[in-house]
Amino acid sequence: MQTRRQLLTAAAVMAAPAILKGAKGYTWAEVEKILASGKVQGRLTKDDxxxxxxxxxxxxxxxxxxxxxxxxxSRGRGFRPHGKTHKCPNIAHHLVKNGAVGTCAAKLSEAEVFSANGLQNLLVTTAVVGKYKIERAMRLATRRPDTIFVVDNTQNLRDMNDAAAAGKIKLNLAVDLLVGNRTGIRSGDPAVALVEAMQSLSNVRFQGLQAYAGHASHVIGFEPRKKKSGELMGEAVETRRMLEKKGIACNWLSGGSTGTYNIDSEIDGVTELQPGSFMFMDVDYNRIGGSDGNAHYSDFANSLTVMATVVSKPTDSIAIVDAGLKAFSTDKPFPPETKDKMPVTYAYGGDEHGKLTLGQGAHPFQVGDKLEFIIPHCDPSVNLYDKIFCVRGDKVEATWAIAARGMSQ
Amino acid sequence: MQTRRQLLTAAAVMAAPAILKGAKGYTWAEVEKILASGKVQGRLTKDDxxxxxxxxxxxxxxxxxxxxxxxxxSRGRGFRPHGKTHKCPNIAHHLVKNGAVGTCAAKLSEAEVFSANGLQNLLVTTAVVGKYKIERAMRLATRRPDTIFVVDNTQNLRDMNDAAAAGKIKLNLAVDLLVGNRTGIRSGDPAVALVEAMQSLSNVRFQGLQAYAGHASHVIGFEPRKKKSGELMGEAVETRRMLEKKGIACNWLSGGSTGTYNIDSEIDGVTELQPGSFMFMDVDYNRIGGSDGNAHYSDFANSLTVMATVVSKPTDSIAIVDAGLKAFSTDKPFPPETKDKMPVTYAYGGDEHGKLTLGQGAHPFQVGDKLEFIIPHCDPSVNLYDKIFCVRGDKVEATWAIAARGMSQ
Known part of the structure; x- marks a missing residue:
């Protein structure tokens, strides 16, 4: 006799992929009303x-x-997850409840949305440039005096200080170090000189150093990644040491990312990590390799998917889904993958569609069938959607607004 | 003595790129108020x-x-531009004022937004699949009885007819032909059989055929493109002929695209074109080659740009701008190009940044400088923004909501 679990497992294999049929038998008008009320728990399933x-x-x-x-x-580091990944105040609050000291925002407009939604201890990880944006930064700093901004050149430092003086506030300013290949001032003497310039100004308070080496996090293989991150963060740690040798206290050094969390947390001198993708994961991060030596990076699970519907079945081996370039990020050289590791391959079929080639043993998808995909790159894909549906099993538990979607300014 | 034009040209070369400095001397609070009012004409410049x-x-x-x-x-064809490109009701209304018979929408939710914003004669170019969406389609058809929907299989046809019967309406239904590599039923006998099935149902009215060969539009070189589109549209025209031989009137055949407008308009039997990208253009379409034999397709001008600001200058030859993966589409193998064809190359620098390598003779960009880029692929990039700023010269004339942004459902 089969146990209940065995029966369920057998049923799951035969029925895969489970095609739900709106179990409660709602009309769309009813679903729309439930979605508008925001009270979805216990009322909607994924198929709705x-x-x-x-x-x-x-x-x-x-x-x-x-x-x-x-x-x-546990490593004694601060945890300030990056909001550019989720752009969702509900998620930011969840992270704070789970020990985060605050929230990173890539851009000022993103930070403004987080602030408007009750979040504190914001770190704006890109320099605020230009008269208008500096005015907005002062407004944010007045409302949230705990906000940290970054600078990487003397002119911008002076502009920020002047604006703070005019607004009669004191800004928390960190120096952004060029440890990646993007923004920042060179580590060592140039950075030290900028900190010294900062020390001479009245309306800014030296917060410390930011050293975000995003590309190190994507180096394939744990050992090469450790080496790369070690080199780059080493420059930042050395700059910190140089400052302290000069008697300039530097108690804050923020960096680190999903791929290097267990590397940077072990480096003396790094005080805070700002990872983002770990909460969602994506095809890209699945490929970087783990500290266990496996090619598949399994430290964190894939929690984020896009659910699509088959809308056309032109041949037996091809199924067209309703999710294309506007539904997935496309900046990686690999396509979305099915969540359930089905023997099907996805290819972009223009802006609106995806083309599934059904391999041997694949479910013979029919028009109307739904399936879920793991996204190639989580951050820019989340930025395509106005809301995220929180699901547990097939049940929809909540809808969360991606309130900072599009806030790239 | 130099003419005024020569002087202006010389000045433009020396000063390029023009770096505006908020001529009116607004504060951000003032700009914000003007933007919120929607009355920007005569008050804002690009630099604001x-x-x-x-x-x-x-x-x-x-x-x-x-x-x-x-x-x-002038070729006696209907002009129904595709709304998936702009997703903007203001633009759709402008097109109707300029002779468009209606507006295409890629998805039902996009059509709903156009309808809610006063647009009529909608064509939903993807089949509407699933109980809930069919209910929504009936709602749209009730409000806008001139809406055309497409089907490509018998079950979906029956579902649409049943829903129309229940709602006591008559739907305009076209058959979507597989002339591309995406959705649709095969031309010839399969399509004819579907039309015959449609004829036997009481609550649908046979509108005609849709034959959208999007990929033909991107074939490089006018002659190869003409050959490809001729083959594909030929199948559709032949299907139309087969129907008429059977005594089934087929007065509508909609297809065509920016790259084939001057090809498909010359094919007997094609009655309507649904181009989109022509209004904006992008790096991709600039490369397809024109009927004049030039590699640069110059039938339409680049009207769409993304303006970005230099936020970091890590070295003399590198400038970092504030526009990355979240500011541009990334589904093409080439990056954004500067609008003014400057000797600089753009490379994506992650989600939030772009890295400009300054070539010989390039303007020595400084932090705070702004510049404009031509987008690799217009449709998915427009889908990243909530509004588009209409500019004439340096003046901002209007802000238009991209109201159907994100409407991929």
Whole structure:
């Protein structure tokens, strides 16, 4: 006799992929009303959602947050996850409840949305440039005096100080170091000189150093990644040492990322980590390789998917889904993958569609069938959606607004 | 003595790129108020806009619309531009004023936004699949009985007819032909059989055939493109002939695209064109080659740009701008190009930044400088922004909501 679990497993294999049929038998008008009320828990299942839909698997998401937070905190580092990944105030609040000291924002407009939604201890990780944006930064700093901004050149430092003086406030300013290949001032003497310039100004308070080496996080293989991050963060740590030798206290050095969380947390002198993708994961991060030597990076689980519907079946081996370039990020050289590792390959079919080639043993998809995909690159894909549907199993638990979507200014 | 034009040209070369400095001397609070009022004409210049900003050069846009419309209409074809490109009701209304018979929408939710903003004669170019979406389609058809939907299989046809019967309406249904490599039923006998099935149902009215061969439009070189489109549209025209031989009137055959407007308009039997990109243009379409034999396709001008600001200058030859993966589409193998064809190359620098390598003779960009880029692929880039700023010269004339942004459902 089969146990209940065995029966369920057998049923799952035969029925895969499970094609739900709106179990409660709602009309769309009813679903629309429920979605508008925001009270979806216990009332909607995944199959009630219009596709393409961005889904957050809550079990995986919560486990990812717990794991990253406890790891970073256990190493005595600050945990300030990057909001550019989620752009969602609900997620930022969840992270703070789970030990985050605050929230990073890539751009000023993103930070403004977080602030408007009750978040504190913001770090704006890109320099604020130009008269208008500096005025906005002063407004944010007045409302949230704990906000940290970064600078990487003397003119911008002076502009920020002048604006703070005019506004009669004192700004928390960190020096952005060029440890990656993007923004920042060179480590060592140039950075030290900028800190000294900062020390001479009345309306800025030296917060410390930011050293974000995003590309190090994507180096394939744990050992090469460790080497790369070690070199880059080493420059930042050395700059910190140079400052302290000059009697300039530097108690804050923020960097680190999903791919290097267990590397940078072990480097003396790094005080805070700002990872983002760990909460969602994507095809890209699955490929960087783990500290266990496996090619598949399994420290964090894939919690983020896009659910799509088959809308055309031109041949037996081809199924067209309703999710294309506008539903997935496309900046990686690999396409979305099915969540359930089905023997099907996805190819972009223009702006609106995806073309599934059904391999041997694949489910013979029919028009109307739904399936979920792991996204190539989480951050820019989340930025395509106005809301994320929080699901547990097939049940929809909440809808969260991606309130800072499009806030790249 | 130099003429005024020569002087202006010399000045433009020396000063390029023009770096505006907020001529009116507003505060951000004032700019914000003006933007919120929507009354920007005569009050704002490009330099007042927060970057990255999506700009529409109105002179080029209007000329593109006039050129396409007059060409298509002069060939006796209907002009139904595709709304998936702009997702903007203001633009759709402008097109209707300039001779468009209606507006295409890629997805139902996009059509709903156009309808809510007063647009009529909608064509939903992707089949509407699933119980809930069919209910929404009936709602749209009830409000806008001139809406055309497409089907490509018998089950979906029956579902649409049943829903129309339940709603006591008659739907305009076209058959979507597989002339590209995406959705649709095969031309010839399969398509004819579907039309015959349609004829036997009471609540649908046979509208005609849709034959959209998007990929033909991107074939490099006018002659190869003409050959490809001729083959594909030939199948559709032949299907139309087969229907008429059976006594089934087929007065509508919609296809065509920016790259094939002057090819498909010459094919007997094609009654309507649904181009989109012509109004904006992008790096991709600039490369397809024109009927004049030139590699640069110059039938339409680049009217769409993203304006960005230099936020970091790590070395003399590198400038970092505030526009990255979240500011530009990335589905093409080439990066954004500067609008003014400057000797600089853009490379994506992650989600938030772009890295400009300054070539010989390039302007020595400083932090705070702004510049405009031509986008690799217009449709998915427009889909990243909530509004588009209409500019004439340096003046901002209007802000238009991209109201159907994100409407991929």
């Amino acid at each position: 959602l219009p596709t393409p839909a961005l889904l957050l698997n809550m079990d995986a998401f919560e486990a990812n947050v717990k794991k990253m937070s406890s790891y970073v905190l | 806009l927060p970057t990255p900003a999506l700009l529409l050069n109105m002179d080029a846009f209007e000329a593109n619309v006039k050129k396409m419309s007059s060409y298509v209409l």
